[in-house]
């Protein structure tokens with residue numbers, strides 16, 4: 001029975017039987033891993049509340065060969081991200097980030113880039129409860145999983161979009177469509193010049209830089225709608241937290 005040690009973020013959890021918990025993790029080395037915490041709900045559990053949502057820790061687990069459910073041996077907390085549970089806005093956005101990260105890979109499919117993106121986003125979310133951070137996370141995650149939105153050329157006529165020109169995003173085509181070509185992309189969603197500028201800088205800079213980019217209302221809403229449709233299109237199912245996030249924003 002192989003023993004693995006890896007950094008891991010708790011991305012959910014539910015009860016099993018009388019005293020156990022099943023914890024899904026997003027791990028640095030092995031992608032998404034589900035493991036049982038034996039006796040986690042007992043009063044004197046050795047886990048003592050460490051397996052809470054968002055917690056980053058060092059996970060040691062036994063891998064059961066040919067099974068998707070493994071056994072936690074040890075979990076030592078590195079950062080509990082307790083600030084994310086302090087208010088509804090952070091809790092909602094944090095829950096959305098972990099769900100989106102979890103939905104982006106299959107179990108046992110390693111993706112260190114997504115792990116690091118999630119870790120950085122949770123760290124920043126404690127300090128800045130900003131919708132811009134979530135939008136930046138979304139566009140960067142889409143790129144990592146292979147859905148790179150074209151943000152410079154019209155995907156129908158291939159012309160480069162002039163600075164400040166009106167345009168739209170077609171989720172099925174995967175990016176920009178110029179005004180002239182809108183009839184040829186029936187699923188087009190108008191995108192404001194400001195939202196487009198934000199997307200471009202979010203892709204080129206880091207998460208932290210995108211917090212410095214201004215994106216006033218109503219462009220935040222415009223971008224949220226556009227990315228929601230792109231994510232739904234790409235992931236092929238509507239994520240549960242998308243509805244929740246709409247409520248808290």
Ligand SMILES: [Zn+2]
Nearest residue numbers: 154157178181
């Ligand atoms: Zn065009």
